[in-house]
Amino acid sequence: MPALTCLLWLLCVAVYDFRKRRVPNWLVLSGAVLALAILGLGAQPFGVGWAAALAGAASGFGFLLLFYAMGLMGAGDVKFAGALGLWVGAAALLPIWIIASLFAGLHGALWLVLQRWPFFPRLALILSGPHSPTAGDTSPSRARFIPYAAYLSLATVAWMFWGRQS
Known part of the structure; x- marks a missing residue:
C-alpha cells in the first residue's frame, strides 16, 4: 500500500506539471x-531508513537548488526533488x-527541432506548455517549458519497477 501511495503521488505530480508547468x-x-x-510507521516501501531519507531530501533539494539559483529550474522542481528524496533516499x-x-x-531537443521545422505544430505547442500570461503582467519571467518534476516522477516510476535491486 505505501508503494501505491507513492505511485499515486508521482502520477499527480506528473499530470499537474505536464499540464500547468x-x-x-x-x-x-x-x-x-x-x-x-x-x-514513522516503519512501512517504507523501498527499504529506506531515516538517515537515508533525510540525506535524500537534503541532496535532492540542495543539488537542484543550484540550478534554481542559476535561473535554469523552477522552485517547484527543487522542492519536489527534496520530497522525492524522502521517498527513495539518497x-x-x-x-x-x-x-x-x-x-x-x-x-528540449524535440521542441527545438519542431520550432525550426514545424512539421507537427500541435506537438510543438504541447511541448512548449500552456501560454497564459496574466493581464498587466510585465515582470520578466523566464519561460519554463520543460516539466522537470514530471520527468523526475516518470524516472522514479521506472526506477520503482525496473531499477531497484532486491
Whole structure:
C-alpha cells in the first residue's frame, strides 16, 4: 500500500506539471508528509531508513537548488526533488536524475527541432506548455517549458519497477 501511495503521488505530480508547468506547494508538501508518516510507521516501501531519507531530501533539494539559483529550474522542481528524496533516499536519486535529465533533454531537443521545422505544430505547442500570461503582467519571467518534476516522477516510476535491486 505505501508503494501505491507513492505511485499515486508521482502520477499527480506528473499530470499537474505536464499540464500547468508548475508543481504547487500543497502537492509537494503532501508527498513529504506522506513519506515522513510512512517512515514513522516503519512501512517504507523501498527499504529506506531515516538517515537515508533525510540525506535524500537534503541532496535532492540542495543539488537542484543550484540550478534554481542559476535561473535554469523552477522552485517547484527543487522542492519536489527534496520530497522525492524522502521517498527513495539518497542512493536512488542519481539514477533517477540521469533518467529524468535524458527525458528532459529529449523534450528540449524535440521542441527545438519542431520550432525550426514545424512539421507537427500541435506537438510543438504541447511541448512548449500552456501560454497564459496574466493581464498587466510585465515582470520578466523566464519561460519554463520543460516539466522537470514530471520527468523526475516518470524516472522514479521506472526506477520503482525496473531499477531497484532486491
